[in-house]
Amino acid sequence: MEKIMMRKMKDNQSGVISAIKVGGELGRRIRDMGLVPGATVKIQGRAPLYDPVAIRVMGFTLTLRNNEADHIEVEVG
Amino acid sequence: MEAKIALTGNPNSGKTTLFNELTGARQHVGNYPGVTVEKKEGTYIHNGDKIHVVDLPGTYSLTAYSEEEVVARDFLVNENPDVVIDIVDAANLERNLYLAIQFLEMGVPVCIALNMIDAAKSRGVEINAERLSTLLGNPVIPTIARTGKGKKELITAAVKMAQERERKDPLKISYGDDLDEAILEMEKAIKTSNFLTDTYQARWVALKYLENDKQILSKGKGINPSVSARLEEIVEKVSLHLQRTLNIYPEAMIADQRYGYINSIIKQGVIQHKYDQNRLYTSDKIDKVVTNRFLGPIIMIAVLIALYQFTFTYSEVPVGWFESFFGWLGDTASAHLPDGLLKSLVVSGVIDGVGGVLGFVPLIMFMFLGIALLEDSGYLARVAFMLDRVFRTFGLHGSSVMAYIVSGGIAGGCAVPGVMATRTLKSPRERLATLLTVPFMSCGAKLPVFVLLIAAFFAKNEATIMLAITLISWAGALLVAKFLRVTIIKGESTPFVMELPPYRLPTFKGLAIHTWERTWQYIKKAGTVILGISIILWAMMTFPGLPGSRVQEFDNMRETVKVAAGETAVRELEASREETKLSGQSEALQNQLIIIDGKEAEEGLRNSVAGRMGIALEGVSKWAGFDWRTNIALVGGFAAKEVVVSTLGTAYSLGEVDPEETGSLSETLANTPGWSPLVALSLIIFTVFYAPCFVTVVMIVRESGSWKWGVFSMAFNTVLALVLATLVFQIGSIMGILVS
Numbered sequence: 001m002e003k004i005m006m007r008k009m010k011d012n013q014s015g016v017i018s019a020i021k022v023g024g025e026l027g028r029r030i031r032d033m034g035l036v037p038g039a040t041v042k043i044q045g046r047a048p049l050y051d052p053v054a055i056r057v058m059g060f061t062l063t064l065r066n067n068e069a070d071h072i073e074v075e076v077g
Numbered sequence: 078m079e080a081k082i083a084l085t086g087n088p089n090s091g092k093t094t095l096f097n098e099l100t101g102a103r104q105h106v107g108n109y110p111g112v113t114v115e116k117k118e119g120t121y122i123h124n125g126d127k128i129h130v131v132d133l134p135g136t137y138s139l140t141a142y143s144e145e146e147v148v149a150r151d152f153l154v155n156e157n158p159d160v161v162i163d164i165v166d167a168a169n170l171e172r173n174l175y176l177a178i179q180f181l182e183m184g185v186p187v188c189i190a191l192n193m194i195d196a197a198k199s200r201g202v203e204i205n206a207e208r209l210s211t212l213l214g215n216p217v218i219p220t221i222a223r224t225g226k227g228k229k230e231l232i233t234a235a236v237k238m239a240q241e242r243e244r245k246d247p248l249k250i251s252y253g254d255d256l257d258e259a260i261l262e263m264e265k266a267i268k269t270s271n272f273l274t275d276t277y278q279a280r281w282v283a284l285k286y287l288e289n290d291k292q293i294l295s296k297g298k299g300i301n302p303s304v305s306a307r308l309e310e311i312v313e314k315v316s317l318h319l320q321r322t323l324n325i326y327p328e329a330m331i332a333d334q335r336y337g338y339i340n341s342i343i344k345q346g347v348i349q350h351k352y353d354q355n356r357l358y359t360s361d362k363i364d365k366v367v368t369n370r371f372l373g374p375i376i377m378i379a380v381l382i383a384l385y386q387f388t389f390t391y392s393e394v395p396v397g398w399f400e401s402f403f404g405w406l407g408d409t410a411s412a413h414l415p416d417g418l419l420k421s422l423v424v425s426g427v428i429d430g431v432g433g434v435l436g437f438v439p440l441i442m443f444m445f446l447g448i449a450l451l452e453d454s455g456y457l458a459r460v461a462f463m464l465d466r467v468f469r470t471f472g473l474h475g476s477s478v479m480a481y482i483v484s485g486g487i488a489g490g491c492a493v494p495g496v497m498a499t500r501t502l503k504s505p506r507e508r509l510a511t512l513l514t515v516p517f518m519s520c521g522a523k524l525p526v527f528v529l530l531i532a533a534f535f536a537k538n539e540a541t542i543m544l545a546i547t548l549i550s551w552a553g554a555l556l557v558a559k560f561l562r563v564t565i566i567k568g569e570s571t572p573f574v575m576e577l578p579p580y581r582l583p584t585f586k587g588l589a590i591h592t593w594e595r596t597w598q599y600i601k602k603a604g605t606v607i608l609g610i611s612i613i614l615w616a617m618m619t620f621p622g623l624p625g626s627r628v629q630e631f632d633n634m635r636e637t638v639k640v641a642a643g644e645t646a647v648r649e650l651e652a653s654r655e656e657t658k659l660s661g662q663s664e665a666l667q668n669q670l671i672i673i674d675g676k677e678a679e680e681g682l683r684n685s686v687a688g689r690m691g692i693a694l695e696g697v698s699k700w701a702g703f704d705w706r707t708n709i710a711l712v713g714g715f716a717a718k719e720v721v722v723s724t725l726g727t728a729y730s731l732g733e734v735d736p737e738e739t740g741s742l743s744e745t746l747a748n749t750p751g752w753s754p755l756v757a758l759s760l761i762i763f764t765v766f767y768a769p770c771f772v773t774v775v776m777i778v779r780e781s782g783s784w785k786w787g788v789f790s791m792a793f794n795t796v797l798a799l800v801l802a803t804l805v806f807q808i809g810s811i812m813g814i815l816v817s
């Protein structure tokens with residue numbers, strides 16, 4: 001088990017969110033969409049310019065910019 | 078009885094579909110006061126009861142960060158709907174319940190529509206609605222909004238709730254010992270001083286203080302600063318404690334606990350997954366191709382070009398009908414009204430003005446049909462996803478691309494639907510920057526101006542120059558957007574935390590209603606503001622007209638040539654119709670008369686308010702190489718950009734020039750001293766950047782919600798255009814490029 005930032009995750013890699021390290025509007029939006037500690041996420045793919053990233057959480061697909069994914073810490077197995 | 082029902086739910090949960098299914102054509106679209114969020118209302122007759130349905134904006138949560146959320150929240154507390162129907166996407170139960178339990182915490186009566194059960198089923202998700210209903214303590218009715226299944230049962234349950242009118246206690250979720258203790262303490266303080274309790278529940282106010290909710294905090298401060306300070310103190314204390322012990326802020330803790338609560342509910346036999354949740358669905362397989370690194374951009378370009386072709390090819394025929402109709406109307410009015418001001422007002426002011434605007438209607442309809450198709454199918458979200466990296470560099474958002482394309486990103490669009498297309502952008506700053514810069518694109522009305530100038534001065538390099546113009550408009554728009562985003566619209570970029578909805582086949586009804594709504598808004602505008610402005614523009618180009626003595630002199634000139642030509646020629650000309658072949662003598666007479674008419678029109682224009690403005694502006698415009706004739710034409714271009722061409726025609730005494738046939742005018746320009754390729758280039762640059770036409774300005778005002786931005790776009794764009802054109806002209810003149 002190792003904790004890395006979501007930006008570092010590879011395509012198709014999955015993990016469990018361990019912390020969201022941002023407050024304010026961004027933090028709120030991230031949490032509102034179901035990205036909370038304990039949620040399982042999987043990287044679906046990246047846009048042609050490698051940013052934003054598409055992730056799968058709770059059965060739906062969500063997009064985030066890389067600098068936003070930088071605030072999400074994921075435990076990967 | 079009458080009941081008021083509010084529809085709420087996450088974006089993409091099928092809210093609009095259900096609303097349309099319920100209200101059909103009995104709906105009304107407006108705006109919430111003071112904001113640009115759309116408000117839809119309608120009625121539904123159920124067993125003889127008239128039910129008033131309001132569609133609230135789709136949101137994921139009830140914080141105070143976005144306008145939509147504030148609007149939804151305010152509606153619930155101020156308008157007190159009898160029931161709130163929360164539409165929940167069954168395929169995404171957990172995230173959708175996050176909003177639902179926030180309604181329950183607010184204490185509003187909620188009836189849940191468990192929508193898209195068909196889609197959920199095909200994903201292997203089974204939901205036990207009864208169990209969910211028992212656990213939540215609220216009705217849960219399975220529906221399929223697309224087919225109307227479950228609609229009756231849903232409304233029956235909602236009406237029953239409305240009739241019973243029993244207000245249940247708000248849901249109480251445990252937020253952990255520390256927060257629970259703080260909430261209790263705050264509740265006590267709130268209740269004893271009746272702090273905000275006439276509108277909100279005490280516990281809810283406490284929660285909002287913990288969540289650091291801007292709206293409630295400022296309301297609280299306004300009403301009772303000392304209680305507010307006391308509450309903030311409690312928040313501060315528990316916040317410090319939480320950060321020290323768990324390294325977490327209260328608002329994060331609250332969100333975590335809410336999801337924890339949802340989890341505990343759905344684990345009690347509410348949901349059954351037949352397949353692994355991360356399994357690839359059809360939609361994901363499509364995405365593997367459609368957002369592929371290499372194929373993705375190619376497909377995207379193909380789709381955008383197809384949208385464009387679709388819009389402009391298919392709308393051409395109905396646009397032609399509109400044009401012929403208004404042409405016929407103009408001719409009929411000309412034939413039946415006596416010569417003079419009234420005729421000029423009706424024909425040039427009213428019919429040409431409104432006709433020009435209504436002529437766009439089919440174009441706008443097709444454009445919005447195309448956009449609705451891309452939006453409802455889910456493809457638009459992918460376009461935003463793929464292009465976000467590029468647009469973000471300029472302070473914009475991936476979704477901005479649609480507005481640019483529609484406005485003429487591929488030469489020939491129209492900024493009016495372009496400005497309206499910015500509605501799909503949910504981020505306010507990015508949206509404003511987009512709608513202020515889309516008018517720089519090469520819209521269809523600017524093309525005749527470019528074609529005229531290219532034909533006169535750059536005939537050999539037509540394609541290259543056109544391409545260069547398109548690139549200049551893109552570069553200009555993006556750079557100006559960046560400039561605006563670091564100056565007057567500065568601020569953090571809105572997070573790109575966005576859902577990629579599964580691909581869905583759009584329904585015909587959905588597309589039709591969507592398209593009609595937008596088109597109708599446009600028509601309503603054309604009927605009111607735009608009519609007024611086109612009359613003002615007409616008056617500016619007409620008054621004060623020539624003094625009587627001068628008119629007399631022109632009449633005398635006509636008489637003189639007629640006398641010189643002889644009576645037979647005059648009679649032949651008067652009896653002739655358009656297609657008759659004239660004898661040499663009367664043809665010469667006709668030409669002489671046309672020249673005199675042209676001179677008179679030129680003098681009249683020069684003497685009009687617009688003409689005087691043109692002359693007065695020469696002092697400034699000469700730096701960019703424009704004389705008064707060009708200036709008037711540009712003033713006229715405010716009505717619609719192609720008017721630049723016809724006005725130039727009048728100013729060069731060629732009479733009105735049809736923008737489609739500019740041969741003689743471009744010849745005249747090429748041979749007029751004072752014109753050079755450099756002047757033409759400077760004018761091209763000016764035309765790309767200067768004030769948008771007034772229809773676009775009216776739409777900018779509407780979409781930005783303030784006159785300020787309309788005025789800004791006229792002033793800023795014109796100054797920018799003047800500076801750029803002056804630079805081109807001065808640098809060119811100094812270096813001796815293109816001067817002859």
Ligand SMILES: Nc1nc2c(ncn2[C@@H]2O[C@H](COP(=O)(O)OP(=O)(O)OP(=O)(O)O)[C@@H](O)[C@H]2O)c(=O)[nH]1
Nearest residue numbers: 088089090091092093094135193196221222223581
């Ligand atoms: N399979 C299925 N599709 C549905 C159902 N209800 C709606 N849809 C489709 O889901 C898509 C989104 O529906 P909308 O009604 O536009 O959703 P909305 O909640 O209004 O979304 P926003 O307009 O983004 O707020 C449309 O393509 C609908 O046709 C349903 O019960 N089953």
